[in-house]
Amino acid sequence: MTAQSRSPTTPTFPGPSQRTPPTPCPVQTPRLGKALIHGWTDPGQPLGEQQRVRRQRTETSEPTMRLHRLRARLSAVACGLLLLLVRGQGQDSASSIRTTHTGQVLGVLVHVRCDLHPLNAPESWSGDLTPVKSEFLSQFNMTYPSVSMSEDCLYLSIYTPAHSHEGSNLPVMVWIHGGALVFGMASLYDGSMLAALEDVVVVIIQYRLGVLGFFSTGDKHATGNWGYLDQVAALRWVQQNIAHFGGNPDRVTIFGESAGGTSVSSLVVSPISQGLFHGAIMESGVALLPGLIASSGDVISTVVANLSSCDQVDSEALVGCLRGKSKEEILAINKPFKMIPGVVDGIFLPRHPQELLASADFQPVPSIVGVNNDEFGWVIPKVMRIYDTQKEMDREASQAALQKMLTLMMLPPTFGDLLMEEYIGDNGDPQTLQAQFQEMMADYMFVIPALQVAHFQCSRAPVYFYEFQHQPSWLKNIRPPHMKADHGDELPFVFRSFFWGNYVKFTEEEEQLSRKMMKYWANFARNGNPNGEGLPHWPLFDQEEQYLQLNLQPAVGRALKAHRLQFWKKTLPQKIQELEEPEERHTEL
Structure with a gap:
């Protein structure tokens, strides 16, 4: 016997205490x-x-x-x-x-x-x-x-x-x-x-x-x-x-x-999810991703x-x-x-994730945290319509694209000037300029937040960090030739299928990479450690900042983006403060 009830047609929002009428879910x-x-x-x-x-x-x-x-x-x-x-x-x-x-x-x-x-x-x-x-x-x-x-x-x-x-x-x-x-x-x-x-x-x-x-x-x-x-x-x-x-x-x-990784990371810092899971894997997304968390709504x-x-x-x-x-x-x-964005609601997130992580107020479960090496290469600019990925980028186009992102992220123009100075400088070569712009946006949106979360969490629990570096062979004729591993490129290697269960044709080397990644992920699910027999060793992310380079031939790297991380954590905030101080003194006068 089956039971059915008519789907509602009127959306509703919650009241303070009463149950509300049915609502559609988008x-x-x-x-x-x-x-x-x-x-x-x-x-x-x-x-x-x-x-x-x-x-x-x-x-x-x-x-x-x-x-x-x-x-x-x-x-x-x-x-x-x-x-x-x-x-x-x-x-x-x-x-x-x-x-x-x-x-x-x-x-x-x-x-x-x-x-x-x-x-x-x-x-x-x-x-x-x-x-x-x-x-x-x-x-x-x-x-x-x-x-x-x-x-x-x-x-x-x-x-x-x-x-x-x-x-x-x-x-x-x-x-x-x-x-x-x-x-x-x-x-x-x-x-x-x-x-x-x-x-x-x-x-x-x-x-x-x-x-x-x-x-x-x-x-x-x-x-x-x-x-x-x-x-x-x-x-x-x-x-x-x-x-x-x-x-x-x-x-x-x-x-x-992506936002699923942000969700995983947010669950790690949320007090109401305690005891519901015992390990966490964050692929190209953490709770600190700009645009996906706000202090208020x-x-x-x-x-x-x-x-x-x-x-x-x-x-x-x-x-x-x-x-x-x-x-x-x-x-x-x-x-x-x-x-x-999610918000600091006092329930799921009692404080901003940055504060919760900095005060070690999170669930100390083992974690895998990782990024791809070309996160802002193709998919995100296309989806967000930031710039035309098929055209060469000159300096004017890079500034216009950056301004779009700053507006979207609600950041001041000064922020953009400092980023252009750090990543692009006086460079005018279109191909180099585009690569540097993509690196800048990838660092801002994905890489730096992931590294920050890894540094916070490794003080209380095991953390394994990776950078996925392989461009899928079946996409080489679809995307620009300079592309590396774009946002989401690791997914077919984890699930061994593409979206909606469509199975892609791996090369023999890609087949082996997929099997390694599936084993790493499953080993981690079994015992909180991705390592296992027949797999290249994946070291812990600790003071030495070792991480695994996931490519056709996996290798261990050290101190990923160390210079850029220093810029985002210390140099940039210091420069912004220096620019703001004269304005504050002028306002007082």
């Missing part, structure tokens, strides 16, 4: 229909039966079926649904039903009411859930699902190895997707290869995004960080239920990339008020006005945001 998910199993084989090496999955319907329970994609209702997170991917044999290898603490799961898409509050766990349900599938279309020689905005946005996906069963106590890896906290989805990622090859349980979660995920008035009327609270709720669900899927709730590692609430034509006389009136907007109006308000 996240992209595939349109869903009747599902097939998504199987795979590995062309790079022969696979045993334990690592092979046939494409077939989830209703079957033949011994050869190893990974089953089932949709199931959320049992302990906020609004929406969880997408459960479990192996078809079920709890006792003869049943396709999993029993969680709030009900049994077989997998049907059930629409449930959605509130913007951080919610209590729902009541248990009865009945079974049946399988669904995504509709696909072909673009750019790859297969993508048809994508739309969904009000039921809170899903998670569980991938388990073929042999797993309740009591297997396998390490659990919970993936948090990126997307500047305004876009992204769980269905972009396929955890089946990582789960099957490395004998771990992979969980991929979703969370509310954009205005409905992170809007804040800075008071009780809209405290903000709803998306982060969704992540906490999902981790609580994992603690309560993952044992039913063969996972060990006492061996949970959270990992994510004043700027965002002002922008939202202007976009919505709501009066900002007081926050209660603003929230009340927003509650009266239609779904289409709320999505229109959300559209202009290229990124949106």
